[in-house]
Amino acid sequence: MSSNFQIVNFSKEHAEAFYTLNRIWIQRHFTIVPEDIRILKNPLSEIIKAGGFIKVALHDSGQVVGVCAMKKLTDKPYDYELSKMAVDDDYQGQGIGKELIQACIDQARKLEAKQIYLESNTALKPAIFLYKKMGFSEVNGNGSPYDRVDIYMKLDL
Numbered sequence: 133m134s135s136n137f138q139i140v141n142f143s144k145e146h147a148e149a150f151y152t153l154n155r156i157w158i159q160r161h162f163t164i165v166p167e168d169i170r171i172l173k174n175p176l177s178e179i180i181k182a183g184g185f186i187k188v189a190l191h192d193s194g195q196v197v198g199v200c201a202m203k204k205l206t207d208k209p210y211d212y213e214l215s216k217m218a219v220d221d222d223y224q225g226q227g228i229g230k231e232l233i234q235a236c237i238d239q240a241r242k243l244e245a246k247q248i249y250l251e252s253n254t255a256l257k258p259a260i261f262l263y264k265k266m267g268f269s270e271v272n273g274n275g276s277p278y279d280r281v282d283i284y285m286k287l288d289l
Contacts, residue, residue: 137197137228139235142175142186149196150175150186153218161256162280171216179203184212187235189219189228197223200232202240202248208274210286211245233266241289248289251281
């Protein structure tokens with residue numbers, strides 16, 4: 133990643149960017165649904181206070197240019213779900229997504245997670261390629277609250 137960026141932990145001042153980056157990305161590819169809005173408008177209660185965490189890519193200017201959440205899972209065999217990842221259009225192709233995912237994986241390892249799960253869509257070829265490059269493999273899914281999901285993946289830590 134360029135030295136013009138750093139990965140930091142989410143704090144309240146990042147909430148608006150978390151919402152905006154994800155809303156733009158979801159609406160570009162799919163239809164945003166109430167479940168998306170609930171999570172995106174309430175990252176502290178829906179992700180952080182629920183045992184998960186969010187990593188934020190900050191440009192040296194202080195601008196949030198990428199985000200990635202890890203939701204704590206309790207009803208599945210997985211420890212965390214990689215979700216709500218988005219990178220500002222102007223900063224794509226610079227390795228920010230990869231750095232965000234790696235930071236999430238590293239923190240999950242520190243928290244002694246054994247498996248990370250994610251849901252995606254096969255139309256998102258660059259994302260699927262990145263997930264596979266990061267070590268995720270396809271698994272059978274148990275359904276999703278999102279109609280857009282057609283691929284389920286996991287990473288053994």
